[in-house]
Amino acid sequence: MKTLLKIVGVLVALVVMAAGAGFGYLMLAFPKVPPPAVVTLEPTPERLARGQYLNDHVVGCSTCHTQRDWTRFSGPIKKELEGAGGEPFSLGGAGMLYSKNITPAAIGSWTDGELQRAVTAGVSQDGTPLFPLMPYPHFGEMAADDMHAVLSYVRSLRAIESQVPARHLNFPMNLIVRTIPAAGAPQPRPSAQNKVAYGKYMTSAALCDDCHTPIDDRGQPLPGQTFAGGMEFLETGYRVRSANITPAADTGIGSSTEPQFVDKFKAFETPSDAVLSENERRQNTVMPMTAYAGMTREDLAAIYAYLRTLTPVVNRVTRFPDAK
Numbered sequence: 088m089k090t091l092l093k094i095v096g097v098l099v100a101l102v103v104m105a106a107g108a109g110f111g112y113l114m115l116a117f118p119k120v121p122p123p124a125v126v127t128l129e130p131t132p133e134r135l136a137r138g139q140y141l142n143d144h145v146v147g148c149s150t151c152h153t154q155r156d157w158t159r160f161s162g163p164i165k166k167e168l169e170g171a172g173g174e175p176f177s178l179g180g181a182g183m184l185y186s187k188n189i190t191p192a193a194i195g196s197w198t199d200g201e202l203q204r205a206v207t208a209g210v211s212q213d214g215t216p217l218f219p220l221m222p223y224p225h226f227g228e229m230a231a232d233d234m235h236a237v238l239s240y241v242r243s244l245r246a247i248e249s250q251v252p253a254r255h256l257n258f259p260m261n262l263i264v265r266t267i268p269a270a271g272a273p274q275p276r277p278s279a280q281n282k283v284a285y286g287k288y289m290t291s292a293a294l295c296d297d298c299h300t301p302i303d304d305r306g307q308p309l310p311g312q313t314f315a316g317g318m319e320f321l322e323t324g325y326r327v328r329s330a331n332i333t334p335a336a337d338t339g340i341g342s343s344t345e346p347q348f349v350d351k352f353k354a355f356e357t358p359s360d361a362v363l364s365e366n367e368r369r370q371n372t373v374m375p376m377t378a379y380a381g382m383t384r385e386d387l388a389a390i391y392a393y394l395r396t397l398t399p400v401v402n403r404v405t406r407f408p409d410a411k
């Protein structure tokens with residue numbers, strides 16, 4: 088009996104040591120990304136214009152890094168707080184995030200390389216690994232000149248002081264998050280003539296799959312459900328589920344023509360500022376529709392062309408289960 092206890096004791100000690108070593112390894116070896124590059128952003132007027140287009144209508148830095156007004160259609164940003172952060176993002180059981188202040192009041196002292204690393208590789212100035220809801224896996228693949236343009240524009244936002252609550256990640260996500268950041272691998276932007284490839288690039292930059300491809304509780308895309316919708320959001324105060332945007336005929340976008348698809352977005356280019364009624368709020372969307380509406384018709388048409396090449400998935404989604 089004594090020997091048995093001893094053996095058990097030694098085994099427990101070994102397991103604890105192995106866990107300790109594993110923990111130490113995770114803390115020391117990750118996040119595994121190179122040091123910030125020595126780069127200098129050069130904000131030419133062309134870059135600032137391109138950067139503003141991408142920020143306001145495609146990549147959504149300001150959309151996420153600003154508190155949104157959910158009493159209005161698609162939650163427009165509170166413009167006077169642009170970039171000051173503080174918008175909450177619930178991760179369900181995994182924890183809670185808050186977008187950070189990205190105005191010069193918070194990141195003005197960061198080097199351009201530190202900013203680029205945070206946005207494209209997911210490691211903050213102080214070495215903290217960022218949770219990939221901050222879409223660095225997408226941004227790391229963007230064309231270098233587009234990223235240069237966006238970051239130049241973000242640098243030009245008005246400085247606003249703000250206090251953002253600290254994020255909270257539960258075990259094991261607090262450890263898993265350390266392993267996610269990875270060096271960016273910028274890809275050239277395909278020519279707009281190559282509509283499908285260009286559309287794929289824009290779809291990725293506009294983060295459509297982050298909301299339209301359902302994931303499991305470890306954040307992995309569900310197999311066979313790419314762009315099939317059904318992911319649930321609660322930000323508006325009611326449940327809203329993302330639509331199926333695969334080319335499935337009835338349940339997806341299969342029966343929309345290109346002009347119909349583009350017009351659906353363009354209809355919100357000059358959005359109404361009206362405060363929604365209670366019933367309308369039950370059918371409000373988290374999709375930044377009014378921001379996307381400012382994309383050019385060509386860019387929206389290219390996104391449509393790409394989506395049409397996906398495998399159709401039959402998945403009927405009730406988008407507004409709380410609608411009356």
Ligand code: HEC
Pocket residue numbers: 146147148149151152176184185186187188189194202205206211212216217218220221222226237238241254
């Ligand atoms: C889908 C929402 C979303 C989008 C879009 C987004 N961010 Fe973020 N960002 C976040 C969240 C949330 C965090 C905090 C993550 C964390 O705490 O782990 C963050 C963190 C950051 C940080 C780190 C700040 C710090 O103090 O550590 C920077 C810099 C940043 N984002 C810049 C950008 C830029 C530039 C863009 C556009 C190219 C952008 N973000 C787009 C949600 C977003």
Ligand code: HEC
Pocket residue numbers: 290293294295296297298299320327328329330332340351371372373374375379390406
């Ligand atoms: C923040 C999450 C989010 C992002 C990002 C997002 N969507 Fe959505 N989308 C939704 C939700 C939720 C719905 C269902 C509610 C609604 O219809 O707006 C939806 C609905 C749709 C619809 C159906 C609209 C209708 O009236 O039938 C289309 C089409 C669509 N999204 C396309 C896109 C495309 C293309 C992109 C990228 C440019 C995109 N979405 C990005 C969340 C998102």
